[in-house]
Amino acid sequence: MQRYVTSYAHVAALTLFLNIVIHPLDHRSRDDLEVLTSTGNMIRKMPMLELTKAEIIHLRELNKFVTRLFWLGSSAVVKADKESDQTEQALV
Structure with missing residues (x-):
């Protein structure tokens, strides 16, 4: 079961990331960054006492990936903000 959950987490994080890269100036990009931060925090705070060594390693790798x-x-x-500011200044 955990394998499916962490696979979903990888796909979800990658989807958020791609949305950020494709639309970096969109206001939702900052929301997506907050979700990625929350995901990393949630993974770090997970109780790991009852997990196997392999599961712990997998969660650490997931955390590195999300980070x-x-x-x-x-x-x-x-970068997009800087380029946008430079473009606006050039037009003035």
Whole structure:
């Protein structure tokens, strides 16, 4: 069962990330970044006492994956903001 849940988490995180990269200036991109942050926090706070070593490793990898997507998504938003500001200044 856990394998399916974490597979869903990978797909969901990747979907949010792609939405951020495709539409970095959209106001929903910031909401998507917040969801990625919340996901990472939720994974870190999960009780792991009853999990197997393999499950713990898998969750740690999932957390690294989500954290990396957050970082890349944040970078895309910042870059798009800068480029948008430069374009606006050039037009003035």
